[in-house]
Amino acid sequence: xxxxxxxxxxxxxxxxxxxxxxxxxxxxxxxxxxxxxxxxxxxxxxxxxxxxxxxxxxxxxxxxxxxxxxxxxxxxxxxxxxxxxxxxxxxxxxxxxxxxxxxxxxxxxxxxxxxxxxxxxxxxxxxxxxxxxxxxxxxxxxxxxxxxxxxxxxxxxxxxxxxxxxxxxxxxxxxxxxxxxxxxxxxxxxxxxxxxxxxxxxxxxxxxxxxxxxxxxxxxxxxxxxxxxxxxxxxxxxxxxxxxxxxxxxxxxxxxxxxxxxxxxxxxxxxxxxxxxxxxxxxxxxxxxxxxxxxxxxxxxxxxxxxxxxxxxxxxxxxxxxxxxxxxxxxxxxxxxxxxxxxxxxxxxxxxxxxxxxxxxxxxxxxxxxxxxxxxxxxxxxxxxxxxxxxxxxxxxxxxxxxxxxxxxxxxxxxxxxxxxxxxxxxxxxxxxxxxxxxxxxxxxxxxxxxxxxxxxxxxxxxxxxxxxxxxxxxxxxxxxxxxxxxxxx
Numbered sequence: 314x315x316x317x318x319x320x321x322x323x324x325x326x327x328x329x330x331x332x333x334x335x336x337x338x339x340x341x342x343x344x345x346x347x348x349x350x351x352x353x354x355x356x357x358x359x360x361x362x363x364x365x366x367x368x369x370x371x372x373x374x375x376x377x378x379x380x381x382x383x384x385x386x387x388x389x390x391x392x393x394x395x396x397x398x399x400x401x402x403x404x405x406x407x408x409x410x411x412x413x414x415x416x417x418x419x420x421x422x423x424x425x426x427x428x429x430x431x432x433x434x435x436x437x438x439x440x441x442x443x444x445x446x447x448x449x450x451x452x453x454x455x456x457x458x459x460x461x462x463x464x465x466x467x468x469x470x471x472x473x474x475x476x477x478x479x480x481x482x483x484x485x486x487x488x489x490x491x492x493x494x495x496x497x498x499x500x501x502x503x504x505x506x507x508x509x510x511x512x513x514x515x516x517x518x519x520x521x522x523x524x525x526x527x528x529x530x531x532x533x534x535x536x537x538x539x540x541x542x543x544x545x546x547x548x549x550x551x552x553x554x555x556x557x558x559x560x561x562x563x564x565x566x567x568x569x570x571x572x573x574x575x576x577x578x579x580x581x582x583x584x585x586x587x588x589x590x591x592x593x594x595x596x597x598x599x600x601x602x603x604x605x606x607x608x609x610x611x612x613x614x615x616x617x618x619x620x621x622x623x624x625x626x627x628x629x630x631x632x633x634x635x636x637x638x639x640x641x642x643x644x645x646x647x648x649x650x651x652x653x654x655x656x657x658x659x660x661x662x663x664x665x666x667x668x669x670x671x672x673x674x675x676x677x678x679x680x681x682x683x684x685x686x687x688x689x690x691x692x693x694x695x696x697x698x699x700x701x702x703x704x705x706x707x708x709x710x711x712x713x714x715x716x717x718x719x720x721x722x723x724x725x726x727x728x729x730x731x732x733x734x735x736x737x738x739x740x741x742x743x744x745x746x747x748x749x750x751x752x753x754x755x756x757x758x759x760x761x762x763x764x765x766x767x768x769x770x771x772x773x774x775x776x777x778x779x780x781x782x783x784x785x786x787x788x789x790x791x792x793x794x795x796x797x798x799x800x801x802x803x
């Protein structure tokens with residue numbers, strides 16, 4: 314039956330028709346994890362006992378004709394979403410034994426509609442990374458080429474979905490951490506408008522940038538998951554109630570395309586972009602043209618300032634957020650501290666990895682009294698300019714196309730010693746986070762046998778529209794249906 318290839322809608326039909334139970338489906342994916350994840354390291358923990366109990370409850374909901382298409386569907390959660398009584402590590406030694414006393418809002422919402430949590434996925438430590446190599450539990454591998462990275466920081470989620478170890482997964486996106494792994498692994502990944510998905514129970518990296526979202530095979534799968542993830546939350550002071558609460562309908566038709574104009578930022582499609590990737594993107598744009606969309610060149614000036622601004626702001630917030638890990642209340646604590654100062658120093662030295670320490674140092678420096686105005690305040694001004702550039706552009710176009718990444722997935726270890734090269738992996742994704750806008754990465758082809766993703770960027774709260782455009786494209790193409798050969802088997 315090749316269950317592993319089926320979309321959420323297809324799996325839901327089987328469940329609704331009683332041709333398959335949630336318990337059977339859950340066991341099926343748990344078996345795939347046992348068979349294949351030793352090659353990938355995409356999971357940190359497997360919740361077999363808990364997931365089987367959740368599957369039994371889902372079957373009860375299904376017997377009562379549950380209306381949700383997500384009821385009984387297995388899901389993997391990125392290991393920074395708090396899960397009550399289930400190990401939540403943020404891929405760090407600092408939290409290697411942390412069992413939260415509560416569920417994150419996202420986890421709770423998806424559990425309420427009957428989704429089954431099959432495990433917690435690997436990630437870059439505290440979501441700081443672009444390759445999933447900074448994890449305390451070891452690097453994750455890309456199913457398309459086991460010698461390459463899956464992208465970060467939600468690399469475990471992307472790797473698991475790409476290898477069909479889970480139908481869908483949650484991720485978070487601070488500077489591209491959903492979209493980049495989606496691009497590297499041939500998936501669809503949605504970074505929502507800031508404030509549309511609750512951050513309550515989502516362990517913080519940079520609070521003004523972090524946003525949870527779905528990673529799935531298709532825009533349709535992401536729309537179904539996002540519908541249940543979104544919503545105002547009193548527990549999250551950054552939660553926004555302005556967006557529309559109704560379900561997303563993927564009802565865009567070709568005849569509607571003639572009324573939609575898509576902007577192509579010349580700064581993003583310059584000679585600096587790899588020629589092979591540029592060719593793949595141009596082929597995808599031609600498909601959109603044939604469907605009737607209007608294509609227009611636009612300019613997004615100040616693009617070159619996004620990386621320095623992002624890493625100053627994100628690191629500054631990280632230095633503040635991670636100050637709570639001091640060995641006092643929870644998390645790792647050093648053995649036999651000689652003093653309070655010794656406790657702080659050794660606990661943080663032992664508990665944090667190299668990349669996390671680096672960003673804490675950068676952030677602390679940027680926030681120091683002598684450099685606050687020179688670095689942090691200037692970065693805030695650039696952030697405002699970048700958002701204004703986007704908003705002014707949206708006065709003339711409805712959406713923007715952009716590369717997701719400047720390259721396809723690179724070799725494990727290739728950029729580990731070159732921080733600048735690693736940080737530049739995020740050059741096309743960080744502007745969206747600085748601006749707080751929604752964007753989706755969709756697979757649009759291959760270069761050197763590795764997936765290539767393209768971003769569709771929209772104005773505030775336009776998730777439904779960018780997913781509609783993505784869905785229309787995916788009805789015309791089959792890039793999203795491709796499965797890595799090594800994992801294309803029962």
